[in-house]
Amino acid sequence: MLEHQLIQSTGxxxxxxxxxxxxxxxxxxxxNYHGTRLSQLDGFDVTLDGEHFDHEVNxxxxxxxxxxxxxxxxxTVARWGLLEWGEILVDKPxxxxxxxxxxxxxxxxxxxxxxxxxxxxxxxxERFATxxxx
Amino acid sequence: MASxxxxxxxxxxxxxxxxxxxxxxxxxxxxxxxxATGIEILGEGQIEGYPEPSSAWLDNWFSLLNRxxxxxxxxxxxxxxxxxxxxxxxxxxxxxxxERDLRLAxxxxxxxxxxxxxxxxxxxxxxxxxxxxxERNLDLAHKLDVIMCPEIHAPTPIKHQVVDGYINFIERxxxxxxxxxxxxxxxxxxxxxxxxxxxxNEEARKHMEFLNGIAVNPEEFLDIAKYVVFIQAKFHDIDxxxxxxxxxxxxxxxxxxxxxxxxxxxxEYEGLRAPWRAIDQxxxxxxxLRQLEREYDEGKFA
Numbered sequence: 001m002l003e004h005q006l007i008q009s010t011g012x013x014x015x016x017x018x019x020x021x022x023x024x025x026x027x028x029x030x031x032n033y034h035g036t037r038l039s040q041l042d043g044f045d046v047t048l049d050g051e052h053f054d055h056e057v058n059x060x061x062x063x064x065x066x067x068x069x070x071x072x073x074x075x076t077v078a079r080w081g082l083l084e085w086g087e088i089l090v091d092k093p094x095x096x097x098x099x100x101x102x103x104x105x106x107x108x109x110x111x112x113x114x115x116x117x118x119x120x121x122x123x124x125x126e127r128f129a130t131x132x133x134x
Numbered sequence: 135m136a137s138x139x140x141x142x143x144x145x146x147x148x149x150x151x152x153x154x155x156x157x158x159x160x161x162x163x164x165x166x167x168x169x170a171t172g173i174e175i176l177g178e179g180q181i182e183g184y185p186e187p188s189s190a191w192l193d194n195w196f197s198l199l200n201r202x203x204x205x206x207x208x209x210x211x212x213x214x215x216x217x218x219x220x221x222x223x224x225x226x227x228x229x230x231x232x233e234r235d236l237r238l239a240x241x242x243x244x245x246x247x248x249x250x251x252x253x254x255x256x257x258x259x260x261x262x263x264x265x266x267x268x269e270r271n272l273d274l275a276h277k278l279d280v281i282m283c284p285e286i287h288a289p290t291p292i293k294h295q296v297v298d299g300y301i302n303f304i305e306r307x308x309x310x311x312x313x314x315x316x317x318x319x320x321x322x323x324x325x326x327x328x329x330x331x332x333x334x335n336e337e338a339r340k341h342m343e344f345l346n347g348i349a350v351n352p353e354e355f356l357d358i359a360k361y362v363v364f365i366q367a368k369f370h371d372i373d374x375x376x377x378x379x380x381x382x383x384x385x386x387x388x389x390x391x392x393x394x395x396x397x398x399x400x401x402e403y404e405g406l407r408a409p410w411r412a413i414d415q416x417x418x419x420x421x422x423l424r425q426l427e428r429e430y431d432e433g434k435f436a
Binding site for chain 1: 146149150151152153154155157176177178179180182183184210212213214215216217218219250251252253254255256258330341342407409
């Protein structure tokens with residue numbers, strides 16, 4: 001089961017080899033009320049303890065695939081189901097120290113049925129989340 | 135005596151609870167326990183593996199319908215006009231998207247399919263291709279006995295070219311497989327404090343003044359009633375005294391009753407997404423709506 005809020009507790013982790021971490025991952029549930037083609041997502045800005053990581057650079061992982069922003073924008077077949085979690089992969093050499101961090105996510109979702117000026121709709125969430133392993 | 139309403143619930147009501155504190159079977163349980171007879175779902179939402187659910191999922195779906203004694207009412211779907219940032223759907227592609235969802239809705243036992251078309255303007259004028267998508271699927275919809283019904287949803291009022299366009303299409307084709315769905319959010323006459331799971335900042339609110347309510351006169355329902363095939367009973371907040379803080383239900387129910395409508399009122403809660411709040415809010419709405427229908431039938435208001 002998922003946690004109620006967008007940003008999940010479980011799955012907040014460092015990735016890459018131990019001792020030479022490449023970055024951190026933020027697990028999220030879909031920022032929408034229904035499943036969605038990946039092309040309908042326009043990336044995720046992450047702010048970690050005040051440091052900004054841009055949606056154009058962050059990658060997205062779902063199931064066993066990882067997508068760059070450019071790949072996700074063209075992915076019209078693969079979908080993100082309502083009950084599946086995905087993760088934002090953020091490059092940060094060395095990773096994060098174990099402990100509590102402030103995590104902010106701005107998910108950019110595309111709704112064809114919203115007016116053109118909010119066609120890419122921002123959904124924000126923030127919380128404190130905990131890194132367990134260096 | 136006027137026709138009686140049928141009462142249903144949309145699983146949309148439980149967004150954020152769904153998948154976290156609520157499984158599909160929990161949703162059936164909550165809906166059934168309100169006394170409702172119909173379940174409405176989001177196609178690409180509750181159907182795992184959409185658009186091709188497994189046979190195990192399908193077996194479970196029919197088993198739940200049977201166990202909780204609910205009938206499938208409406209399935210919501212989307213025709214995503216802006217397929218990518220650089221490619222809009224062609225007529226052929228949009229027609230195929232709609233056909234896919236029609237077949238799936240039928241397979242699951244639904245009688246109504248609500249397609250959500252892309253829009254091209256601030257007041258939600260649908261993309262011009264919608265008409266071709268629908269017209270090319272009319273024969274199939276007839277064969278499958280499914281009615282396609284786009285919703286009339288704030289900020290689009292009843293007196294608007296969007297509604298006129300849909301009605302003109304019905305008149306021109308003479309079809310029985312396309313109709314209007316009314317979302318009762320159009321009658322909202324007081325501002326919202328929360329809008330579903332979206333956290334609205336000032337910038338977003340500037341683009342969505344309809345969150346303050348577009349206050350359509352309920353009497354206008356009578357003007358379009360003969361085209362209305364389904365009603366989503368949208369609401370946001372019902373207090374401890376069963377007073378709805380945004381929707382003026384008494385004149386709304388009066389107008390719908392006088393129109394002779396005897397279809398579904400399908401609860402669609404779109405208020406604050408605190409865990410477990412939606413479950414009780416839906417129950418409150420069912421008490422409120424049934425009470426008003428009873429009072430209308432007893433002649434306590436006209």
